[in-house]
Amino acid sequence: MTTVVEVREYDPSKDLATVEDVERRCEVGPTGKLSLFTDLLGDPICRVRHSPSYLMLVAEIATEDKKELVGMIRGCIKTVTCGSKTLDVTTKPLYTKLAYVLGLRVSPTHRRLGIGFQLVKEIEKWFNQNGAEYSYIATENDNHASVNLFTEKCGYTKFRTPSILVNPVYAHRVNVSNQVTVLRLGPSDAESLYRLHFSTTEFFPRDIDSVLNNKLSLGTFIAVPRGSCYGSGFGSWPGSAKFLEYPPDSWAVLSVWNCKDSFKLEVRGASRLRRVLAKTTRVVDKTLPFLKIPSIPAIFQPFGLHFMYGIGGEGPCVEKMVKALCGHAHNLAKEGGCGVIAAEVAVGEPVRRGIPHWKVLSCDEDLWCIKRLGEDYSDGSVGDWTKSPPGNSIFVDPREF
Template identity: 55%
Template sequence: MVKVAAEEDGGAAVVVREFHEDRDRAAVERLECACEVGPSGGKLCLFTDLLGDPLCRVRHSPAYLMLVAEASGGPLGGAAEVVGVVRGCVKTVACGRGKLFSKVAYLLGLRVSPGHRRRGIGRRLVERMEEWFRQMGAEYAYVATDRDNEPSVLLFTQRCGYAKFRTPSVLVHPVFRHDLSPSRSGRVAVVELAPREAELLYRERFADVEFFPRDIHAVLSNPLSLGTFLAVPGSAARSWRGVEAFLAAPPGSWAVASVWNCKDAFRLEVRGAPRLWRAAARATRAADRALSPWLLRVPSVPNLFEPFGMHFLYGLGGAGGDAPRMARALCRHAHNLARRAGARVVATEVGACDPLRAGVPHWPKLGAEDLWCMKRLADGYGGGALGDWTKAPPGASIFVDPREF
């Protein structure tokens, strides 16, 4: 259990305590509605609706916790109010060097009511969560924030002791009204892997990728995981003999990715878009409907200005000079799965130096540039011989756990 901490805030006591679902669900939902996610100032703002489950973004992790900050009515009395919230989870992941694993904590979903910001509530929530992280034996804590969100970056790097660590990008592609061909030439084929085959492939080829989760089997067998797909040359698909044979003699180029159903966990909504953008999006949909009988397919923009669902592409990786083209085939296949499921966008997150990034189709206006910040909580990362992971240079790629996206 997390200790309850109370401090004075302008005459009102602010208590940081554990979230109680029956008691706090409605208050947290109101707080989430008051806090838009994403930068403003000309960029798109995404509002997140957690579909009535405030714990959805951590519930599937091995160990998780949610805290709320509750303010009393102050000197004049009145009902207590939930003014802040944060979520956290703990798991074991690869450090990216020599297949070493470390116990790390992930901090996400930090929100403070607009009327109670700049009072230290966010810092108190972070510090209280870090106490629980240490109790759980975590060696490191990390957090993802938008690179342009200056208040958030300053909170973590200047007030909470986190260091800037990695700069991945969230790449988002809209889902059109029609399917996309995974390979126009037919020289690339997509093979679906069973969860056991996917686990074998990931453990064999990804165990030294930063943040690769040791419990990958739990991720792949989760009901929200919709499948793992391998893109290979057409000749390799025609002679497919299973993943063991593939690992023994892989083709010169290949790519793999899995699909996660965020649509049944939370919904998004674009807010703050100019009227011109909305009109242009409607025009593309109208043109697509009008021209589709003649097979003149227009890349129409789905309606993102009301709540919509998303599929997330995770575990994206591969090898060979043609891997980006293989990755493009996987993204187009994921697009078709999302279209049939009613999701309106497909997203993935890739490292700044990932060579497969060139093969991921995306619309820059819908994406974001992330900043991952990390803090060392205890000695780890191989017992000191390899030093502090927070100071390690980046690798070619990272593994983004879909349970935390």
């Protein structure tokens, strides 16, 4: 019997149920770790549809009497910062057109047949047709099958190893330091602040305005010392340019993205005893919230999350400012009914120690692999970005988390 694999564009009118079935049968990561559970909206393409350009492909096996959908892949393209150049006394970002591969799934009963490789090559054809200069993927460092596919068969190289930091959302509200004032910035002010301060950070999206104005963006927040001219409760926000020209002694910023309305997660593989203990902590925390018990949320069933991105700041007390913002983000997530809040930062990120997280839920090394698809046509010569050394920071686009 002859088996033929056909790769074509996803058709929601006929593929939705089958794609959901393959998703359910595919574990993302080893048992006991966070894994993608389901798409809340019933839209398998939702994790890329907020990007400027995106595509989802499916693989079908055709036999003599039927066709069976056995795999899928998603991809998107955007323009990001890949470096910087100095002109006179100013530093300008260098941009490149970058593609991102995510959501590669192959049915467990049809693996080791080259289907994953064929899906990657087909999505790369679309990347090339649309002028992408680089392509990258993110996978767990210990996901050997995925790492081998991309590095040994598809020509990708290991590039960056950021950390995913995950913290539970407790039944009680987290206290935000009374020595810190948290201000909310409008999308326009947030865009200005990010472009002025973060635009030379690797992976910074050129369309940051689209991110900040997206309906899933819950706001941008800045922390300043209470008692400073910006935290005294008097006057008004002077604008991002003036703020950066005359900043307080220490400050920090972050934005919050509502992943809950795109997908849900689930922790699998926990014993019955652990589940009972987790539920006990929640009951006690909910009954006696003033005790501030660090309870374990209901993560053994589908739950939502909020993602913190654009995290940064300056000053000797920047970690304290970041911690206050994370506390504010926690309380937003509690109001939103989420199970956890998460962030992804570079290993050398200066503000990393200010981000609360539980090690058991976090990932020390999320591996990013990259491939050069063609010549670099960025605004200025950056050389081969794949060979550049890592910096202290990266900008993680929430649309791709």
